[in-house]
């Protein structure tokens with residue numbers, strides 16, 4: 001899939017509507033269209049990166065910044081005290097659906113344990 005074909009690229013370009021929570025020069029945070037918890041926000045860089053396998057020396061600061069903003073949003077919407085989960089899916093074993101780097105911020109309820117899927 002090319003950059004032009006990914007839905008997140010179209011959202012970044014403003015060609016497809018999204019519920020935007022936050023944006024700046026480097027990234028955008030939107031509500032997930034199919035939320036898995038009361039809070040389900042996606043943090044998407046404005047520069048195209050297919051997935052975390054493409055994090056390198058040049059873009060590693062942006063990767064850190066995505067997590068920084070996710071945590072800042074968690075604090076702003078006050079899910080930080082109760083807790084939240086940040087998820088990153090990479091390729092098929094993790095079920096990555098959209099090949100445009102993004103992280104999921106989940107919260108607003110007890111999310112259970114992640115390790116019940118052994």
Ligand code: AMP
Nearest residue numbers: 007018031032033034089095096097098
């Ligand atoms: P992943 O499996 O990590 O690639 O997750 C892709 C996520 O994008 C899923 O949670 C989808 O519900 C979400 N998604 C797909 N299309 C849209 C859209 N147009 N706006 C917001 N979220 C979307």
